[in-house]
Amino acid sequence: MKLASKGMSVLELQDIQKCYDVRLGMFGGRAKLQAVRDVSLNLCKGETLGVVGESGCGKSTLAKILMGLLKPSQGKVLIDGQPLEGFSPKDLSRKVQPVFQNPYSSLNPRKKIFDIISMPLELHELGTKADRRKTVMDMIEKVGLPPSIAERFPSQLSGGQRQRIAIARALVVRPEVVILDEPTSALDVSVQAQILNLLKDLQQEYGLTYLMISHDLSVIEYLADRVAVMYLGAIVEVASVDKVFKAPQHPYTQALLDSVLTPEPGLGLPHVNLTAGFPNPLNPPSGCAFHPRCVSALPECAQHRPQLTSTSLGDVACLLKTDFQQKI
Amino acid sequence: MTSLLSIQGLQVDIATPGGTLQAVKNLNLDVQRGETHCIVGESGCGKSITALAMIGLLPEKARITAGSILFEQQNLACLNEAGLSNLRGNRMAMIFQEPMTCLNPTLTIGTQLTEGFLRHGKGNRKAAYERAIMLLEKVGISAADKRFHQYPYSLSGGLRQRVMIAMALMCEPDLIIADEPTTALDVTVQAQILATLSELKSEMGLSLIVITHDLGVVARIADNVTVMYAGEAVETGTVSQVFGNPGHPYTVGLQKSVVGSADRDSQRLSVIPGRVPSLVGGLTGCRFRNRCPHAIPKCAEADIDMSELEADHTYRCLRNVSAGRPEMTGGVL
Numbered sequence: 001m002k003l004a005s006k007g008m009s010v011l012e013l014q015d016i017q018k019c020y021d022v023r024l025g026m027f028g029g030r031a032k033l034q035a036v037r038d039v040s041l042n043l044c045k046g047e048t049l050g051v052v053g054e055s056g057c058g059k060s061t062l063a064k065i066l067m068g069l070l071k072p073s074q075g076k077v078l079i080d081g082q083p084l085e086g087f088s089p090k091d092l093s094r095k096v097q098p099v100f101q102n103p104y105s106s107l108n109p110r111k112k113i114f115d116i117i118s119m120p121l122e123l124h125e126l127g128t129k130a131d132r133r134k135t136v137m138d139m140i141e142k143v144g145l146p147p148s149i150a151e152r153f154p155s156q157l158s159g160g161q162r163q164r165i166a167i168a169r170a171l172v173v174r175p176e177v178v179i180l181d182e183p184t185s186a187l188d189v190s191v192q193a194q195i196l197n198l199l200k201d202l203q204q205e206y207g208l209t210y211l212m213i214s215h216d217l218s219v220i221e222y223l224a225d226r227v228a229v230m231y232l233g234a235i236v237e238v239a240s241v242d243k244v245f246k247a248p249q250h251p252y253t254q255a256l257l258d259s260v261l262t263p264e265p266g267l268g269l270p271h272v273n274l275t276a277g278f279p280n281p282l283n284p285p286s287g288c289a290f291h292p293r294c295v296s297a298l299p300e301c302a303q304h305r306p307q308l309t310s311t312s313l314g315d316v317a318c319l320l321k322t323d324f325q326q327k328i
Numbered sequence: 329m330t331s332l333l334s335i336q337g338l339q340v341d342i343a344t345p346g347g348t349l350q351a352v353k354n355l356n357l358d359v360q361r362g363e364t365h366c367i368v369g370e371s372g373c374g375k376s377i378t379a380l381a382m383i384g385l386l387p388e389k390a391r392i393t394a395g396s397i398l399f400e401q402q403n404l405a406c407l408n409e410a411g412l413s414n415l416r417g418n419r420m421a422m423i424f425q426e427p428m429t430c431l432n433p434t435l436t437i438g439t440q441l442t443e444g445f446l447r448h449g450k451g452n453r454k455a456a457y458e459r460a461i462m463l464l465e466k467v468g469i470s471a472a473d474k475r476f477h478q479y480p481y482s483l484s485g486g487l488r489q490r491v492m493i494a495m496a497l498m499c500e501p502d503l504i505i506a507d508e509p510t511t512a513l514d515v516t517v518q519a520q521i522l523a524t525l526s527e528l529k530s531e532m533g534l535s536l537i538v539i540t541h542d543l544g545v546v547a548r549i550a551d552n553v554t555v556m557y558a559g560e561a562v563e564t565g566t567v568s569q570v571f572g573n574p575g576h577p578y579t580v581g582l583q584k585s586v587v588g589s590a591d592r593d594s595q596r597l598s599v600i601p602g603r604v605p606s607l608v609g610g611l612t613g614c615r616f617r618n619r620c621p622h623a624i625p626k627c628a629e630a631d632i633d634m635s636e637l638e639a640d641h642t643y644r645c646l647r648n649v650s651a652g653r654p655e656m657t658g659g660v661l
Contacts, residue, residue: 054514055485158603159371188370189541190585193597200595215515218587222597241592259515261544263586265567269523269548272516278484 009078010176010209011043011066011096016075018061018233022282031282035061036072037233040308043177048203048210050224050241052217052256056281058233059213063179066211068092080176094124097170101182103162107154113140113165114150120173139168142205144198160191164198171202180212184219196222217260221245229253232281232289239314249316251294288319296320330401332502332535333359333382338395338405340377340386347608351377351390353559356634359503364529364536366546366567368582369556372604375539378556379505381405382537383422384412399503417444421496425508427488431480437491438476445498456498463494467524486517493525500532507539522549543586547571552640555579558604558615561634565641575643577620614645622647 018036023029036058043049051059064070065077068084077084079095087095100106107116114136121132137147143164154162163183170178183199184192200223203210214220220227220241227244229237229252237250248254255274273295279285285292291301301319308315309322316322340352352374359365367375380386382397384404397404399420404412416422424430432440441463442456450456457476464472467490480488489509496504509525510518526549529536540546546553546567553570555563555578563576574580581600591597602619605611613628614620620627627646634642 054516160603189543189582190370190600193585193587193599196587197596197599216587217515222587222591255516259519261519261542261548262588263543263547263571263583265547265550265571267548269526270519272519274516274520277486 008045009042010045010080011211012076012078012081013039013041013062013066014076014078015040016062016065016072016077018058018065018070019073024282033281034284035233035281036065038308039075039230039233039235041228041235041238043209043211045176045209046203046207047225048212048223050220050227051211051213051230052215052220052227053230054215054278056232056278057230059230060181062230063098063181063211063213066177066179067096067098090124093120093175094173095175096177096179097173097175098179098181099163099166099170099183102186103159103166104186106166107162109154111153112150113152113154113157116154116165117150117169117172120169124173126173135172139172142171142202143168144194158191159187160194163187163191163195167195167198167202171206171208174206175208177209177211180210180214182214182216183212185214185216192219199223217245217256218262229256232279232284234289234317235308235315236290236317237314238308239316243314247313249311249313249321250290250318251296251320252290255293288317331358331398332361332363332400333357333537334396334398335378335382336396336398338378338381338397339393340374340381340390341393342377342387342390344389344608349607350611351559351607352381355395355556355561357554357561357564359535359537361502361535362530362533363551364526364538364549365552365554366538366540366550367554367556368540368543368546370541370582370604372558372607373556374559375556376507379422379507379537379539383416383420383505384409385416385422414448417496417501418448418499419501420503420505421499421501423489423492423496423504423506423509425511427485427492427512430492431488433480436477436479437483441476441491441495441498444495448499450499459498460494463497464491466497466528467491467494468520469494485513486521489513489517489521490524493521493528497528497532501534503535503537504529505537505539508541509538510545511540511542518545525549543571543583555582558611559607560615560644562616562645563641563643564634565637565643569638569641573637573641575637575641576616576645577622577647578616579643581619 016036016039020033020035022031022033024031053059065072068089117136117139118132121135140147140150145164184195212223224241226240228235231252237253248257255272258270259272274293287302287304288306291297304319306317306319308317335355335357338352338355342349342351369375381392392405441460445456461472464475469475469487469490510521550567553567554561557578563570563579584598585600587597600619605615612631614632617623617627632644632646634644636642
């Protein structure tokens with residue numbers, strides 16, 4: 001049972017694979033690095049899908065594929081049921097818009113705020129000059145900034161204000177899907193809460209669909225409806241936020257949740273049940289990619305690659321939770 | 329017992345084109361032997377400048393204009409460069425935030441690990457090698473003898489941060505200052521690195537100053553906490569005092585801003601409205617008053633002194649002096 005099946009899907013990924021050609025040193029040979037492996041996902045209109053995982057798990061590659069910045073080696077991306085290749089970059093940018101992690105590098109320092117936000121409107125030739133001016137000023141107000149900010153430069157703004165501008169620029173062409181790549185991790189705690197509130201308000205107002213990439217599980221828990229957990233390029237668990245946070249199925253999800261440091265004094269540091277370090281993606285482990293770090297791994301785990309299988313508590317790719325239990 | 333490190337009335341000014349910026353104002357801080365002291369605050373609150381002042385690595389434009397930093401009775405604020413460099417890496421060491429950029433990419437891990445040990449005359453090359461291998465193993469790096477000869481690029485972020493910790497421990501320092509030691513790392517690695525740091529601290533009897541913006545890190549590792557806002561310490565006490573019975577409205581606001589499980593059901597997160605004031609030019613009165621829900625006209629009149637809330641727990645606020653503190657309990661900021 002997929003929660004996603006209840007709504008209309010705006011974005012669909014079918015068996016996406018992405019391989020990079022990597023050179024091994026100056027005189028070394030070449031190797032294939034599989035950054036994304038068999039990823040199938042769909043995003044329904046108005047929902048927020050959170051993608052979590054450690055660095056190197058392929059979540060940013062996935063985001064780049066969705067924005068049309070990278071071509072998948074195999075598999076299909078459908079936007080409103082149409083294949084992504086059919087969209088020109090210009091058409092795609094009216095459907096999917098990104099908000100990046102670092103608002104200090106994602107805004108052109110030489111342009112005024114007004115020009116930064118009105119640029120997408122000019123490129124798409126939307127409305128007359130007067131219309132555009134009104135749209136930009138409305139957008140500035142919507143993201144909670146004073147009109148006077150339009151004549152300033154990014155360097156005169158704080159991190160939180162810059163991230164608001166980045167959000168305004170993404171939303172000014174009224175996209176359907178917004179890819180949020182770690183939108184609050186460069187911000188201070190008190191500002192992070194302001195931006196999360198803003199994202200939630202704007203989603204309701206415009207009926208936006210969010211794909212949110214984050215390593216911060218508490219942010220995902222607050223904003224997302226569903227969560228996809230990635231490990232070494234593959235999705236190991238997808239379920240609703242409540243299920244993932246209350247009853248994680250995959251041992252890796254459990255370890256991620258155990259690692260969260262909540263501000264409660266006296267608890268001490270958690271014991272994280274992960275044995276080895278993150279594997280080398282150029283030489284991934286056999287069978288289940290997580291088995292060398294898994295505390296409950298069985299000999300079978302080194303031989304069989306588990307498939308993402310539906311259970312009553314969400315989809316999970318773990319032999320212990322699916323195949324193995326069925327065999328018993 | 330005298331403190332290992334005692335900062336009294338520290339003031340650091342930074343020259344900017346717009347005038348003098350008071351980055352740290354009248355800071356008092358005591359760190360005992362074996363203590364973990366966390367300095368917490370948001371960007372621009374002066375926490376990193378305080379760390380750099382302690383270890384004598386302030387940027388050129390920044391100057392200590394008042395106060396003293398006593399490290400084992402020696403005032404670091406008036407020590408010359410030679411004196412400081414005898415202490416740095418030797419008696420006190422620093423771990424920086426970005427393990428990706430603070431190792432020299434052109435030198436092997438081993439060269440960088442042993443450099444300080446040899447420079448401070450702690451022993452010969454053989455002793456340095458042995459100590460480096462011992463420490464690499466201690467911080468949880470497998471195949472240490474192989475890693476010793478590798479360059480930083482072949483190590484992941486977590487491993488590099490472990491190398492940084494091993495490097496800080498080379499000369500058996502008394503004090504380690506860690507500036508956001510786990511901010512750049514994954515959550516799973518963060519818990520492991522902090523556990524390693526805490527274990528080594530108790531094993532070697534070090535004192536640890538951890539600078540962070542993450543209240544989760546503070547809650548789990550600190551003995552004592554200093555909360556900084558706009559260059560001033562606004563609250564200091566033991567970790568259970570500051571988290572359990574916060575005295576300053578900023579501490580309360582910071583705690584409420586942390587996204588937690590309970591927020592899932594509420595539509596809105598509580599926020600601290602407004603932004604940090606500019607620290608250029610003289611500021612009088614409470615620096616938090618423009619964002620404070622409890623501010624009164626008196627807050628603007630004069631600088632506010634630290635007052636005692638309970639034993640070892642002080643805060644810089646005119647309000648909520650009574651134990652009941654009715655104005656602090658209600659409402660979202």
